[in-house]
Amino acid sequence: MSTAAALAHDACSVEDIPLGEGRAVTLDGRRIAIFRAGGGWYALDAACPHRGGPLADGIVCDRAVICPLHDRRFDLQSGSALTTGNAVAAHAVEVRGARVFVTLAAAERGAA
Amino acid sequence: MVGMNRRIVVVGGGIAGQAVCEALRERDRDIPITLVCGEHSAPYDRVRLSEILVSGEDSQTLRLRPAEWYADNDVELLVGHTVTWVDVERRVLGLDDSDELRFERLVIATGSQPLMPPIPGIDLAGVHPFRDPADCEAIRAAAASGIERAAVIGGGLLGLEAARGIAAQGCAVTVVHLLDRLMERQLDAGASSLLAPALAGLDIDVEFERNTQQIIGPQRAHGLRFTDGSELPADLVVVSIGIRPEAELARSIGIVCDRGIIVDDAMRTSLPGVLAVGECAQHRGIVYGLVAPIYDQARVAAQTLVSEAAGAGADALYLGSVPSAKLKVAGIDLVCAGESGGDLEAVVTDAATGIYRKLSVRDGRVIGTVLLGDTRGSEALVAAVRSGEPVEDPLQALADASLSGPADLPDTAQICDCNGVCKGDLVAAVSDGGCATPREVMAVTRAGTGCGSCRPAVKEIVAAATGGLNDEPAYLCPCRKQTREGLAEQIRADGLQSVSDVAAACATGRECGACKPALAYLVSEVCANQHREERDARFINDRVHANIQHDGTFSVVPRMYGGVTTPDELRRIADVADKYEVPMVKVTGGQRLDLLGVKKQDLPGIWRDLGMPSGHAYAKAVRTVKTCVGTDFCRFGLGDSVGLGIEMEKAWEGLHTPHKVKSGVSGCPRNCAEATVKDIGCVAVEGGWQVRAGGAAGGNVREADILATVETRGEALRLATTFLQFYRENADYKERTYDFIPRIGLEQVREVILDEERGGALRERLRIAKAATQDPWLERDDPYHARQFHDLDELEPALVGPPAGGEL
Structure with missing residues (x-):
């Protein structure tokens, strides 16, 4: 692990997340949802900016996740809102061997 | 004698009276309005009476506006009242309950009475x-x-x-x-x-x-x-x-009448401050008995009232309407407008197929059309009649019209005759109003909310205006424009076994993902539950077999067949609630016990401690069968409702359905189990069981249709089961039974499920699908993934290491 400005967290094993689903984890005090989508690995802040729905429990497709509470949809890569409302922060994910590393984006509003 | 009183009283609660109120409110938010209805209900859509004669739906569904519209729009509504006298000098009128109403101006919209010939026997019963x-x-x-x-x-x-x-x-x-x-x-x-x-x-x-x-x-x-x-x-x-204009009130106060109340082009009668609109009015010698002219008249009358209030003269003129009509008889397409003949007529006819298309022309202008059996291009042709469009070759015009759809029409073409909505209004609702679906456009413009015959045209225009991206329920996958029927066919033909097979073959569900649960259901249904299950296609509820709540916790409802439980089960439920510190235990509407606020990782342990099967309260599946005590204890019971309810629940348990299916069984017509508002309901009657389906008691209340009345409990179970499978195979995803039956038509439903051969085949397919189900709560000991119930930093998965502090 480097101690550069952006620290890559060792978040989980590749096997920890079923294909096409997401799981949440707390990294650096911040709740993050990691997704293993058909199109690759992604990470977003775990709470939907609308009503705090658990995005890790959402339905995932190639490039998007749908919040299970009220169907808000977010782009997995950028976190931008594909339906309506605010975007969610997106984080960089890298798979090294069997481990999944997440580099947190700057906390704009601080961890919830 | 006008003083402060500006009130306008509209007499007559038909389509005309309502239309005047609405047109007035569009033009003036403040002017006081009172609507007096003779019938004992708020204004309803008389044009659609023939629909409910066919369907048997409650006449409440015909209401033009919900009750709150009148309060929201500040229109005083008096129902069940007739006006008995009017003193025009003093500007006051009397109601049958001897109340008096002051008014500044009066609109008579008393409509018409059916003409009954004075022949012997006309008063007989029947x-x-x-x-x-x-x-x-x-x-x-x-x-x-x-x-x-x-x-x-x-x-x-x-x-x-x-x-x-x-x-x-x-x-x-x-x-x-x-x-x-x-x-x-x-x-x-x-x-x-x-x-x-x-x-x-x-x-x-x-x-x-x-x-x-x-x-x-x-x-x-x-x-x-x-x-x-x-x-x-x-x-x-x-x-x-035929009809007879109801002009008695007008005559009694000295207004000039012929067949109807004579009005000028501003809809004014012979008495100052009194207008008449609708079937009671006679304009330039014509009494209109069709709905479209009534809306035109109402708009002109409202404009006249507003202009007069502002001290101006009448500035809108009604110059008569081109009559047009559509026959609302399922199985016969007929549209006609204007005159039925002219000095030049082009006719295309095929007696063998019952097609007749005609365009009539006089002095080089279109004056009428009749389209029977093939109404393609009717919007364009009716628009041509209305505008008196010049035409050189009427035969060519007929041929051209049959190739054009509503989307090709000019913006000025009227699409909804009932509410006078033009194509341009619909397009503007999309481009300026932000509407994305026909439903939204219809809500905003009111197009298609009258007789409903223009709805296909509205849908086509909206589809064209939105680039075809509107999210219509007809598509299972709106992104790829794939229908349920088309996908089912592909799954069968290519032997597809899973959602990812379908995604690979048709790209379904990959773009937005919203249709994945629908696809998962479709695959499971077509493959009779022998499919390859992929949990990522399921909604979270069906991944963890519990209902997600607003805070991300879950609710747990164990199955209690027919709503019957035991002291032992109750003890276990109480123990679970204590042990897992369940924040709320609640009795549900379906006669079950709900444990609310449960953490996802506690689910497997709770199920294990309960030792009861899943109640499927989280799934689009067969849910509860609510029962009354029937013959077991009730002194009124005619049938064993508990017995039948338990049988139904056991016969169907674990079957997924297009939307949730809530059932009920009542042991007598007192209907304590509310079976008449359930998706599937049985009611014991003298000599047998009434089997019903399609009931609702949510946002809308709908009485379930009677599928049939049968003699024995066994037959009731059989018929209800046949309907369940018919619904499983033919409903769109998220389409409840109460939408499904009206869409298919009750007669068609009956025809299939009461047919011995087809009904038998349906039951056989249900039997095969049911044989492949198992209690999903057994996944507590056999999870599909080590982290089925756990996030990454909770409890190490059992398959990786021993649970930290777990109780296994």
Whole structure:
């Protein structure tokens, strides 16, 4: 692990997340949802900016996740809102061997 | 004598009265309005009475506006009142309950009365006009009561729609008409000669040149006697020979009347400050009995009232309407507008297929059209009639119209005749109003909310305006425009086994993902649960077999067949609630116990401690069967409702469905289990069981349709099971039974499920699908993934290492 400005967290094993689903984890005090989508690995802040729905429990497709509470949809890569409302922060994910590393984006509003 | 009182009183709660109120409110938010309705309900859509004669739906569904509209729009609504006198000098009128109402100006919209010929027997029981919901109910009940034959006197638009409603109840019906052709006001001889055979195909007989002299009694109607001495047996007689404008109130206060109340081009009567609108009004010698002109008149009347209030003269003029009509008889497409003949006529006809298309021209301009059997291009042709479009080659114009859709029309073409909505209004609702679906456009513009016959055109125009990206329920996958039927066909043909197979073959569900649960259901249904399950396609509830709550916790409802439990089960539920610190334990509407606020990782442990199967309260699946105690304990019980309810629940448990299926069984018609508002409901009656489906008691309340009344409990279970499978196979995802049955048509549903062979095949397929189900809560010991119930930093998964502090 480097101690550069952006620290890559060792978040989980590749096997920890079923294909096409997401799981949440707390990294650096911040709740993050990691997704293993058909199109690759992604990470977003775990709470939907609308009503705090658990995005890790959402339905995932190639490039998007749908919040299970009220169907808000977010782009997995950028976190931008594909339906309506605010975007969610997106984080960089890298798979090294069997481990999944997440580099947190700057906390704009601080961890919830 | 005007003083501070600016109130406008509208007398008459029909389509016309309502339209005047709405048109007024659009122009002036403040002017006080009172609407006086003679009938005991708020204004309803009389044009659609023929629909509920067929379907038997509650007449409440015809209401033009919900009750709160009147409060929201500050329109005082007085129902069940008639105006008994008017003092025009003092600007005050009297109601039948001797209340008085002051007004500044008055709009008479008293409509019309059905014309009843003064012949012997017209007052007999079993003789009805077809005018209001009470008539509709009486006709429907009589037609469904097993009588031999019904007769309809009068072969006009309304008479034919009444005949269709009677035939739909399985009752033989004959239309007797005075003249030698049907709908003579709208049709020429050519179209009329093709209409009669088309009606015969719907089991509606027509007899021409029949002048009814007497209705044969003595106590109640048993037939008709004609002037030529011949007779027709009929135990139900519906009279639909025309209307008489209701102008009595106007006459009584000295307003000049002829057949109707005479109005000028500003809809003003002969008395200052008094206007008349609708079927009671006579404009330039014409009394209009169709709905579209009424809306035109209402708009002009409202403009006149507003202009006068502002001290200006009348600035809007009503110059008459081109009459147009659509026959609302399922199975017959007929649109006509304007005159039925001209000095130049182009006709395309094919007697064998019942197609007749005609365009009439006078002085080089289109003046009328008749389209029967093939109404393609009707919007363009009716628009041409309205505008009197110049035409050189009418035959070519007919041919061109058949190739054009509503999306090709000019913006000025009127699409919704009922509410006077033009194509441009619909397009603007999309481009400027931000509407994305036909439903939204219809809500905003009111197009398609009258008789509903323009809805296909509205959908096409909205689809074109939105680039076809509108999220319509007809597509299972709106991104790829794939329908449920098309995908099911592909799954069968290619032997696809899973959601990812379908995604690979058709790209379904990959773009937005919203349709993945629908696809998961479809695959499981088509493969009779022998599919390859992929949990990522399922909604979170179906991944963890519990219902997600607003805070991300879950609710747990164990199955209690028929709502019957035991002391032992209750003890275990209580222990679980204590051990896992469940924040709330609640009795549900479906007679179950709900443990609310459960953490996802606690689910497997809770299920294990409960030792009860899943109640499927989280899934689109067979949910609860609510029962009353029936013959077990109740002194009124006629049938063993608990027994049947438990049987149903065990026979269906674990089956997924297009949307949730809530059931009920009542042991007598007192219906304590509320089975008549369930998706599937059985009610014990003297001598058997009534089997119902399609009920609702949510945002809308709908009484379930009776599928059949059967003699034994076994037959009731069999029929209910047959319906369940028919629904599983044919409903769109997220389509409840109460939307499904009206879409398919109750008669079609009955035809399939009551058919021995097809019903048997449905039950066999359900049996196979059911055999492949198992209790999903068993996944507590056999999870599909080590982290099925756990996030990454909770409890190490059992398959990786021993649980930290777990109780295994």
